[in-house]
Amino acid sequence: MKKTISGVRGIFGEDLNLKDVLEFCNNFSSLIKSEKCVIGKDTRPSGDMMKNVASAELMKNGIDVFNLGTVPTPVVFREARRFGAGLVISSSHNPIEWNGMKFIIEGRGINEQELPKIVEHQENIKSKIGSECNITSTYIEDAKKIIGEIQNNPDIVVDIGGGAAKGFAPELLRESGCKVEVLNEELSQCSRGPDPTSDELSELRTASIKKEIGFAFDLDGDRLVVVRKGEKQTPDVTLGLGVAKSLELGYRKFVLSADTSISIEKYIKEKGGTIKRSKVGEANVIELMLQTNAQAGGEGSSGGFILPEFNYCREGILSSGLIASMLGTSNFDEILNYMKSFFQIREKTTIDSNFHDKVIEDIKNKFSKEYSDVDSQDGIKGIIDDDSWVLIRKSNTEDIIRVSAESNDVEKCKKITKDTLEIVKESYDKVR
Structure with a gap:
């Protein structure tokens, strides 16, 4: 199970169980000053079960629960501004067998100071019982005010990915002035995986050739991938x-x-x-x-x-x-x-999490000698020149080390990535 500021997530029934949902929601209750919490879920099969248990635990602690049903993550965040707190049952772009929870305080996700209060055990702090009711969101109307009227009725194809963007993304685009074709509305018949950034999006790419643009969403609707004339964009x-x-x-x-x-x-x-x-x-x-x-x-x-x-x-x-x-x-x-004149490569390599910090520290010493500008704000970032850099950091959501690189020369970017991955492996061999 992963426990980070991005939320908690794991494989449901294995390292994430209903007992964990009870524990985390009990702890989360202590952060909810308004005694009100909106809750929503994506389309994962375990979503209803987790949402019901989470709602019951929040109500047991005196929190009034406002149920949005199956909605995208941005909808829960938007409504959490009004109610003071929010809970999303989702593990975003992770595989279907995963699930998790995203915790929202005053319209924003939790920070590093609040995370321990959720993942470390606390006693039940409330005695009264909260209530529950179903609500609808004004998200589409609110978003239209930001976007305005879209001119020339562009012809768009949207790949829902079987996720919670159904009922929101196509409707928003249509009401704003677009012509919209929808792919993969239902999870049971979806032709691709839950993460559009890693999927080939073959069906959408083909459909986008005859459209002005294509959009693909992940299961909870907060990630967006653009496809233009059959080409998936970064x-x-x-x-x-x-x-x-x-x-x-x-x-x-x-x-x-x-x-x-x-x-x-x-x-x-x-x-x-x-x-x-x-x-x-x-x-x-x-x-x-x-x-x-x-x-x-x-x-x-x-x-x-x-x-x-x-x-x-x-x-x-x-x-x-x-x-x-x-x-x-x-x-x-x-x-x-x-x-498109710049090239990004993002790779990852499996490293035992017990050695992550030692690997990063060893690479920091190497980068300090090799690059004139090294930034250690998040992992280690080496500035190679005005148009090129490389970053090594621990993942917030997986037991891996990520290597990201960029350059305005694709071959240079490939070499930077290859050389850095070798440095990571060498450091791992050295410190373990």
Whole structure:
């Protein structure tokens, strides 16, 4: 089981059980000052069971539960602003047999100070019993106000991936002025896996050839992948397009995660904006956004565009509407071509988690000798030149070490990645 600021997640029935749901929800109750909590789930088969148990435990601790049913993660985050707290039953892009919980306080995900209060045992603190009722969200109406009316009725294909974006993403796009074809509405008949960033998206790529653009979502609807003319774009392109639209709307203060493409940073600065870099992870990006009053930004590795005035989370559904609103404009082609002139490679290697810190420390010493600029804010990032970098860090969600690299030369990027993976393996052999 993984326990991080991204939430808790594991294989349901193996390392994540209903007993764990009871324990974590009991602990979470102590953080809910409003005594109100919205709850929603994605389409995983274990979702109903976990949601019912979670709701019962929250009510036992005096929390009034407002049930959204099957909804995307951004919808729960949006409503959690109104109610004070939220709980998402999901493990996002993980395989179907996984499940988990994302905890929301005052509209944002938990931070590193709050995590121990959820994963470490606490006594029951409430004596009264809470209530439960079903509610609906104003998410689509709220998102339309940000997006505005989309001109020229663009023809779009949307791959739901059998997830919770059904009933939200297609409807938002249609109501904003798009013509929409939908693929993979039902999980039982889905032609692809739950993670659009790693799936080939063959059906969507084929369908997008005759459309202006294609969008693919993960199971809980916070991740978005863009497909253009049969070609799957990198997650950084999704973020880059969201950033371009926010610059168009007048936003200038941005936060980007440490592994986000340098092309997005360059583009922001060229348009008169400023950026700060956070540790990797949605919660880390948002925490720095709150500290600096940033207006937009996100996480390149997950295609996670974030617009704080609307939601303190990755906004795959809102992003699809914002991107669709740029179709047919010079700005769309400009950012797409600009982003595609840089190349990102993201790899991972299995390393015993007991040795993660020792491996990172050993590599830090090597990088300090090899690169003139080394950033240790999150793992180790070596700045190679103005257009190239490499980052080594522990994953927030898996027992692996991740290696991310970027350059404006694809062969150089491949070599950087290959050489760094070898350095990781050498360090692992050395320290264990």
